[in-house]
Amino acid sequence: MINKIKESILYVDDEKANLDGFKYAFMLDYDIAVAENAKDGLKIMGEKDFKIVISDQKMPETSGIEFLKVVKEKYPDTLRIVLTAYADIENAIEAINKGGIYRYLSKPWDKTDLKLTIDNALEAYNLKKENRDLILRLQITNKELNEKIVEIEENEEELKKQNEEYVALNNELKASEEEYRATNEELIATTQALEENNKELLKAKSRVEESDRLKTEFINNMSHEIRTPMNGILGFSRMLNMHRDSEEKQQYYINIIQSSGNQLMRIIDDILEISRLGTKQVVARNEEVCLNDLLLNLFSVFDIKAKENKTPLYLKKGLSDKESTIFTDKSKLNKILSNLLENALKFTNDGFVEFGYSLQENNIQLYVKDTGIGIAASSQQIIFERFSQEAKELSKIVGGLGLGLSIAKENAELLGGKITIKSEKGKGSTFFITIPYNPVNIEPKISKPDNGKVTNRADKYIILVVEDEEVNYLYLETLFVYVIDLNCTVLHAKNGKEAVDMCKNNAEINFVFMDLKMPVMNGYEASRQIREFRPGLPIVAQTAYSTKEDEEKAKRAGCDDFISKPIDENSIKKVLYRYISQK
Numbered sequence: 001m002i003n004k005i006k007e008s009i010l011y012v013d014d015e016k017a018n019l020d021g022f023k024y025a026f027m028l029d030y031d032i033a034v035a036e037n038a039k040d041g042l043k044i045m046g047e048k049d050f051k052i053v054i055s056d057q058k059m060p061e062t063s064g065i066e067f068l069k070v071v072k073e074k075y076p077d078t079l080r081i082v083l084t085a086y087a088d089i090e091n092a093i094e095a096i097n098k099g100g101i102y103r104y105l106s107k108p109w110d111k112t113d114l115k116l117t118i119d120n121a122l123e124a125y126n127l128k129k130e131n132r133d134l135i136l137r138l139q140i141t142n143k144e145l146n147e148k149i150v151e152i153e154e155n156e157e158e159l160k161k162q163n164e165e166y167v168a169l170n171n172e173l174k175a176s177e178e179e180y181r182a183t184n185e186e187l188i189a190t191t192q193a194l195e196e197n198n199k200e201l202l203k204a205k206s207r208v209e210e211s212d213r214l215k216t217e218f219i220n221n222m223s224h225e226i227r228t229p230m231n232g233i234l235g236f237s238r239m240l241n242m243h244r245d246s247e248e249k250q251q252y253y254i255n256i257i258q259s260s261g262n263q264l265m266r267i268i269d270d271i272l273e274i275s276r277l278g279t280k281q282v283v284a285r286n287e288e289v290c291l292n293d294l295l296l297n298l299f300s301v302f303d304i305k306a307k308e309n310k311t312p313l314y315l316k317k318g319l320s321d322k323e324s325t326i327f328t329d330k331s332k333l334n335k336i337l338s339n340l341l342e343n344a345l346k347f348t349n350d351g352f353v354e355f356g357y358s359l360q361e362n363n364i365q366l367y368v369k370d371t372g373i374g375i376a377a378s379s380q381q382i383i384f385e386r387f388s389q390e391a392k393e394l395s396k397i398v399g400g401l402g403l404g405l406s407i408a409k410e411n412a413e414l415l416g417g418k419i420t421i422k423s424e425k426g427k428g429s430t431f432f433i434t435i436p437y438n439p440v441n442i443e444p445k446i447s448k449p450d451n452g453k454v455t456n457r458a459d460k461y462i463i464l465v466v467e468d469e470e471v472n473y474l475y476l477e478t479l480f481v482y483v484i485d486l487n488c489t490v491l492h493a494k495n496g497k498e499a500v501d502m503c504k505n506n507a508e509i510n511f512v513f514m515d516l517k518m519p520v521m522n523g524y525e526a527s528r529q530i531r532e533f534r535p536g537l538p539i540v541a542q543t544a545y546s547t548k549e550d551e552e553k554a555k556r557a558g559c560d561d562f563i564s565k566p567i568d569e570n571s572i573k574k575v576l577y578r579y580i581s582q583k
Contacts, residue, residue: 010050042070149205298341319357337368496521538579
């Protein structure tokens with residue numbers, strides 16, 4: 001069996017006990033050299049190459065920071081680590097600024113943590129060396145390409161000279177045109193061929209240069225994005241293999257490995273997707289799709305992530321289930337919206353994310369709106385291009401290959417539509433996806449016979465649901481429109497202030513379902529204010545608080561009735577029947 005070559009590490013510390021303890025702890029893992037002061041450390045480094053130098057901060061004559069500053073100047077590739085009992089932020093900043101420190105660790109050090117830091121540093125050193133070697137090879141390849149280009153340019157010059165000679169010969173032959181017509185036509189044809197060849201060579205040169213640039217950028221970015229999750233998978237797999245940590249820590253490592261694996265899978269999916277789209281052979285496969293169901297499924301998936309980020313997520317539907325059932329490619333539409341929702345949640349720290357759709361003439365216009373970082377006007381056209389600068393800048397913040405919006409654009413075009421953006425830097429973005437409206441159900445509506453449901457088809461009611469939880473609003477909307485089959489329009493206010501403003505601005509609202517516990521303004525205060533200018537408007541409180549005191553408090557605030565959560569169909573029917581029958 002071949003013994004693994006140990007990596008060389010130099011440890012400098014003015015306390016011999018610390019040097020002995022370090023050598024004892026790591027002598028089986030690394031080839032360790034030690035020195036008791038900076039001068040001896042520099043002397044040893046002059047005699048042997050080291051990938052990592054670890055130094056104590058507080059030493060006589062020369063401090064660890066000053067020593068590592070000299071190491072940085074003489075041996076810039078060597079990674080530098082500081083160990084010290086003074087773990088304040090000022091020392092850390094000074095060490096990083098002066099010595100270009102890779103890590104700043106506090107004493108007493110933990111063997112496992114220190115070994116993991118050393119292993120990561122060695123991996124970073126080796127990766128940096130591999131990258132330099134790769135750059136060197138790319139430079140050699142680039143030099144060869146440049147030589148080829150020079151050769152092509154020399155050939156081009158030679159072809160130009162030949163062309164000039166042929167033109168001169170053609171002028172001489174004009175005097176005896178009849179005699180040499182055949183030769184002249186042949187020369188003209190040859191000249192045209194040479195010019196075409198010259199154009200093709202120039203086009204080929206341009207394509208080679210552009211292809212080389214794009215490949216280099218993409219490979220560099222892809223290498224980084226793949227290595228990042230791989231580092232997490234490999235690193236924490238090795239830590240699990242040690243069997244030294246508690247079950248809680250091991251489960252934490254497993255979660256990181258799974259998360260890194262999912263990240264790696266998304267990167268691979270993006271690469272495969274953009275490759276398939278690049279063949280121009282992908283086609284849309286239309287099927288019956290209920291937009292309401294599709295958007296509700298997306299809401300249920302992304303609402304979990306939104307709650308983790310403490311970002312409210314809202315859904316707006318523009319048609320009934322029957323009207324929203326259309327012919328389109330469900331997979332591609334789902335992929336477009338998922339990508340945009342993923343980005344919206346990534347880039348929104350304050351505010352909210354909203355998505356939905358409306359019918360615009362013969363098109364369905366879907367949208368994803370956020371109050372995140374926004375995109376500059378100068379970049380709003382190029383963000384959909386592969387490897388655009390804005391996409392690269394965004395990928396630096398949250399990772400990824402910067403292909404998501406390009407994939408979304410090409411899938412939207414496959415659906416016969418387009419994707420556009422309205423955004424302002426620092427204020428958020430709204431992405432619009434416009435696709436053809438090809439309804440499945442185009443027959444005229446037929447009135448249903450009376451089946452005992454609480455409904456009066458002659459009257460159309462406008463119901464305001466005041467609810468900060470989107471899931472609860474969607475449940476009530478579904479009860480009113482699809483279960484109870486009430487002829488109504490359902491409006492949504494997310495807090496008490498919005499409810500007061502909507503009731504002031506819309507005199508046609510004739511029913512209010514008021515949640516009591518909400519941000520900005522609670523339901524009690526909202527009900528009191530609405531009562532001042534709409535005394536006859538029915539207001540029903542709906543809340544998880546169900547004591548007699550809560551009910552009395554709601555009625556004193558101006559509520560006509562009270563429903564406890566969870567709300568069922570029968571309780572809603574009773575309330576609607578009580579107040580609608582009085583209308």
